[in-house]
Amino acid sequence: MALSIVDSCVNCYACYDVCPSEAIYQSSPHFKINARKCTECEGDYAQPQCASICPIEEAILDASGAAVNPPGSLTGIPPEKMAAAIREIQAR
Amino acid sequence: MQLNVIGQENAAADGSSCASGSCGSSNDQMSHLPQDIQDKVKNHPCYSEEAHHYFARMHVAVAPACNIQCHYCNRKYDCSNESRPGVVSEVLTPEEAVMKTKAVAANIPQMTVLGIAGPGDPLANPQRTFETFRMLSEQAPDIKLCVSTNGLALPDAVEELSKHNIDHVTITINCVDPAVGAKIYPWIYWNNKRIYGEKAAKILIRQQQKGLEMLVAKGILVKVNSVMIPGVNDDHLKEVSRIVKQKGAFLHNVMPLIAEAEHGTFYGIMGQRGPSPEELQDLQDECAGDMNMMRHCRQCRADAVGLLGEDRGEEFTLDKIAAMDIDYNEAMKKRAVIHAGIMEELDEKEAKRKRLAAVSVPAVEATVPAATRPALMAVATSGGGLINQHFGHATEFLIYEAAPKGVRFIGHRKVDQYCIGGDTCGEKESALDGSIRALKGCEAVLCSKIGYEPWSLLEEAGIVPNGEHAMEPIEEAVMAVYREMVSNGTLESPAPQMESASA
Numbered sequence: 118m119a120l121s122i123v124d125s126c127v128n129c130y131a132c133y134d135v136c137p138s139e140a141i142y143q144s145s146p147h148f149k150i151n152a153r154k155c156t157e158c159e160g161d162y163a164q165p166q167c168a169s170i171c172p173i174e175e176a177i178l179d180a181s182g183a184a185v186n187p188p189g190s191l192t193g194i195p196p197e198k199m200a201a202a203i204r205e206i207q208a209r
Numbered sequence: 210m211q212l213n214v215i216g217q218e219n220a221a222a223d224g225s226s227c228a229s230g231s232c233g234s235s236n237d238q239m240s241h242l243p244q245d246i247q248d249k250v251k252n253h254p255c256y257s258e259e260a261h262h263y264f265a266r267m268h269v270a271v272a273p274a275c276n277i278q279c280h281y282c283n284r285k286y287d288c289s290n291e292s293r294p295g296v297v298s299e300v301l302t303p304e305e306a307v308m309k310t311k312a313v314a315a316n317i318p319q320m321t322v323l324g325i326a327g328p329g330d331p332l333a334n335p336q337r338t339f340e341t342f343r344m345l346s347e348q349a350p351d352i353k354l355c356v357s358t359n360g361l362a363l364p365d366a367v368e369e370l371s372k373h374n375i376d377h378v379t380i381t382i383n384c385v386d387p388a389v390g391a392k393i394y395p396w397i398y399w400n401n402k403r404i405y406g407e408k409a410a411k412i413l414i415r416q417q418q419k420g421l422e423m424l425v426a427k428g429i430l431v432k433v434n435s436v437m438i439p440g441v442n443d444d445h446l447k448e449v450s451r452i453v454k455q456k457g458a459f460l461h462n463v464m465p466l467i468a469e470a471e472h473g474t475f476y477g478i479m480g481q482r483g484p485s486p487e488e489l490q491d492l493q494d495e496c497a498g499d500m501n502m503m504r505h506c507r508q509c510r511a512d513a514v515g516l517l518g519e520d521r522g523e524e525f526t527l528d529k530i531a532a533m534d535i536d537y538n539e540a541m542k543k544r545a546v547i548h549a550g551i552m553e554e555l556d557e558k559e560a561k562r563k564r565l566a567a568v569s570v571p572a573v574e575a576t577v578p579a580a581t582r583p584a585l586m587a588v589a590t591s592g593g594g595l596i597n598q599h600f601g602h603a604t605e606f607l608i609y610e611a612a613p614k615g616v617r618f619i620g621h622r623k624v625d626q627y628c629i630g631g632d633t634c635g636e637k638e639s640a641l642d643g644s645i646r647a648l649k650g651c652e653a654v655l656c657s658k659i660g661y662e663p664w665s666l667l668e669e670a671g672i673v674p675n676g677e678h679a680m681e682p683i684e685e686a687v688m689a690v691y692r693e694m695v696s697n698g699t700l701e702s703p704a705p706q707m708e709s710a711s712a
C-alpha cells in the first residue's frame with residue numbers, strides 16, 4: 118500500500134524532507150513516491166507525513182486514488198467560491 | 210570604512226525643533242536606536258531611505274518548503290510577472306545560490322546584503338538555508354546575511370543562526386492572540402501532525418515569542434514584520450507593536466495586505482480588502498509612538514536582485530552565471546573601495562542636508578500659519594534626495610506630508626501592475642493608470658519632467674503635476690509647493706478623500 122503524488126504538486130520539497138522511509142524522490146515534472154518504499158508511515162507516525170505537510174490540495178492520493186487533502190480542506194476556500202472567482206476572472 | 214557620522218548628526222538634529230529636512234526621514238527614525246545598532250544597519254538598503262539608493266540587496270530562493278499556511282499566501286501561484294513577496298520562479302540549490310550571490314556581488318559591488326526569505330519558510334528548510342549561510346560566511350565574508358521566518362521553527366534554529374555571519378532576523382508576527390491568529394493561519398505542521406485553528410495559532414505565537422526572546426538574548430538583531438489585515442488584526446497590531454518592542458525587537462514594519470481574487474489566496478477569493486494608504490499610514494503613526502517604524506519596505510519577491518524597487522534578476526539566471534568567471538577575492542577588494550566611497554558620499558550628503566535644514570527653518574515657520582491643514586505630495590526620484598525623475602519613468606513614488614511644522618517622509622507607493630493570471634497572464638493595465646491610482650490622496654506630484662497626456666489626466670484626477678523643482682532637494686521643494694498652496698488658497702478646501710487602492 119502506498120500514497121502517490123500527482124500533477125498538482127508544486128515541487129516544494131516539504132514532503133521530501135519529512136518522509137521517514139525515504140520513499141519520495143525528485144522527478145520531472147514533479148516529486149514522486151516510490152510505491153515499494155512507502156510504508157504509509159505505518160509504525161512511524163499516526164498520519165502519513167507527506168500528506169500532513171503538503172500545502173496543495175489534491176496533490177497526494179491515498180492507495181485507493183482519493184485525494185488525502187480534498188478541495189477546500191487546506192486553504193479554507195469553499196470550492197464553489199473558487200469556481201465563481203475563476204469564472205469571474207476569465208470573463209474579464 | 211568611514212566612521213558613523215550619520216547617527217551623531219541625527220542625535221544633534223533631534224534636539225532642535227522639528228524642522229524640514231530630517232523630520233520623519235528614515236535617518237531620523239534610526240536616531241532612536243543605540244549607536245551600535247545604527248552602525249550595524251546604516252548601509253542596509255532596507256532600513257534607510259537614503260542608503261537604499263546606493264546599496265543593493267538580493268534574495269536567493271533556496272527554501273521552498275513551508276510549515277504553515279497563511280491566508281494571504283497561495284503556494285500554487287508562481288508567475289514571473291508577479292512581484293509579491295513569497296513568489297519566485299526558480300528554486301536554487303545552496304551551491305547555485307552561492308554561485309549566484311558571488312556573481313551578483315562581483316557585478317553589482319553595491320550589493321551588501323544577502324537574504325533568504327523563501328519562497329517557503331527558510332527555517333522549515335534548515336539544511337538548505339544553513340548550508341547556504343555556511344558557504345557564504347566562508348567564501349564571501351563581506352556580505353551580510355539576513356533571514357526571515359514565520360517563527361514556528363525559530364527556537365530550534367537560534368543556536369545555529371548565532372554561528373553564522375547573521376546581521377538580523379525578521380519574524381513575521383501578525384498577532385499575539387490565538388483567536389486573531391485562527392483567522393489568519395488555517396493550519397500549521399507541528400510535531401508530525403497538521404494542526405488547525407486556535408490550537409495551531411497558539412503554538413505559532415508561543416514559538417514566535419520564544420524565538421524573539423532567544424535571539425535578543427543572543428544579541429542578534431530582530432525586526433518584526435506585520436501584515437495589516439483590516440477587520441482582522443488592524444487594531445490588534447498596536448498591541449503586537451508594544452509587546453515586540455518590549456521584548457527587544459529593534460524595528461517594527463507594518464505592511465499592507467495585498468489581496469486580489471486573481472492571486473488565488475483565501476483573502477483574495479473571499480473578498481478580504483487590503484488597507485487604504487491612509488489606514489496604513491494611521492496605523493503606522495500610532496505604532497510609531499511605541500516603536501521605530503519602517504516606512505519604505507518594498508515587499509520584495511523572494512528572488513529579488515538589485516536596488517530596492519528594481520529587480521535585475523534576469524541578468525543572473527543560472528546559465529548566465531555559469532558563463533561568468535568570478536574571482537571573488539579580487540571582487541572583494543573592489544567592493545571595499547566602492548563601499549567606502551558610498552559611505553563618504555552619504556556622510557557628505559547628510560552634512561549638507563543638515564546645513565540646508567538649519568537655513569530653511571525660520572522661513573517655514575514665518576510663512577505658514579500653524580492651523581493650516583497638511584497635504585500629501587508624491588515625488589518621482591531616482592535617488593540622491595533630489596527631484597530628478599521623469600513622471601513616466603517612475604515605478605514608485607515617495608510620499609511626503611507637508612504641514613506647518615515641516616515635511617516628513619510617509620512612505621512609498623508602487624505603481625503596481627499585476628497580471629491577472631490564467632489565459633490573460635502577461636497583460637498589464639497601462640502604466641499611466643497604475644501611476645494615477647498609486648497617487649490617490651496626493652494633491653501634487655513633483656517630478657523632473659512630465660508628458661502632455663499624463664498632465665491632463667492627473668489634473669482630471671485632482672493631482673497637480675509640478676515640474677518646476679527639477680533637480681532640487683526633495684524636502685525643500687515639497688515645502689515650496691506647500692507654501693504656494695497656502696498662498697493660492699488650495700488648503701482652505703478640505704483634503705481629497707483617500708480611496709482604498711485595492712478597491
Ligand code: SF4
Nearest residue numbers: 136155157158165167
Ligand atoms: S506516506 Fe509516509 S512513507 Fe509514504 S511517502 Fe508519505 S511520508 Fe513517505
Ligand code: SF4
Nearest residue numbers: 126127129130132171
Ligand atoms: S509537499 Fe506536496 S506540493 Fe510539495 S513537493 Fe510534496 S507533493 Fe509536491
